[in-house]
Amino acid sequence: MNHDLEELRRVGRTLNEVLALLKGEDQRLTQQLAGQEYDLGSTAGSPRQTVIGLGEMISGVRKSLDGIASYAGFDALGLERQAAFERGRLHDEPLCVPSGTNRMARPLGEATVQALRLLRELDSFFKGDFAARIDKALAAPRATYPPTDWVAYNKAWRREMREDAETA
16 A cells, blocks of 8 residues: 555544534534524525535545545555555545635534544645645634625635745
């Protein structure tokens, strides 16, 4: 196996714990909102957007955990081509993590905060500056997506992308 098995076990256990925390938070919010009429979606931080953001993070963490399991399984079975494919994606950060928090009401739920702090410990495993993005998400005073002004949002996004490209 090309990756340290102990490292993969550590990352897998952490992702599994994060997944359980986020699923628990999703169940709590879903039960809290059951039977209530609530904004169906267009306002950042609304109950609906909060549930969507949480669901996106759950999906991203699940996909990362599945990738580790697939890699380990293919490698153990001697299926080199399939293992190489999964190996190439192992260090990609989970989709929508922490960006799913951009949709979520503040303060973030306790389980969400705990999950993000656990994920922060995996900074050296994932590509890029994963910990800094988590810190930014935890410090954000409010939800920012979907934006109320798409033109301003797109300008800011393009500016941020240019700055990131210049520092890379």
